[in-house]
Amino acid sequence: MLTRIVSGLRYLGKGMRLMVGMPEYSTYVAHMHHAHPDRPVMSYEEFFRERQEARYGGNGKVTRCC
Template identity: 60%
Template sequence: MRRLFDLARRTARLMVGLPDYDSYVRHMAAHHPGDPVMNRTQFFRDRQQARYGGRNGGRCC
């Protein structure tokens, strides 16, 4: 039951544009072990910039 709740929570967050920091950390450890890992604040800001910042400070559409 807990696993189902966690999956539903993760899905809901992705639907509203909140990326999963824990998945990011696992990905970095598995695929980029020598690279620095952003903290939660840096990660959130990076994802916000990627989603809303775009080129020239604006979204593409």
Template identity: 65%
Template sequence: TYLGQAARLMVGLPDYGTYVAHMRATHPDLPVMSETEFFRNRQEARYGSGRSGGCC
């Protein structure tokens, strides 16, 4: 639902269903990430890979 999607976006959680629909409609020749891959991808895009570039 639109309200649920808006709530997820407000707290920084993109909607997997919207992503899948977009990929199938716009990029049918490209593979669709699994829900786990999608979550990790969005998490890395938002917070980085978790590596600070230092020694620890």
């Protein structure tokens, strides 16, 4: 029962991250290894920063809400 609850919470967390525009880092890494093996994989911090800039703008300031 506990494993089903934990699994459900992970699934919910993944869905919530996708709703705010933050895909899973592990999915990104798997994609890069499979589709682009010649390219370097960003660190988690680089990945997070790149996704934030793609969603909110690149100058470090939030310029829009949606």
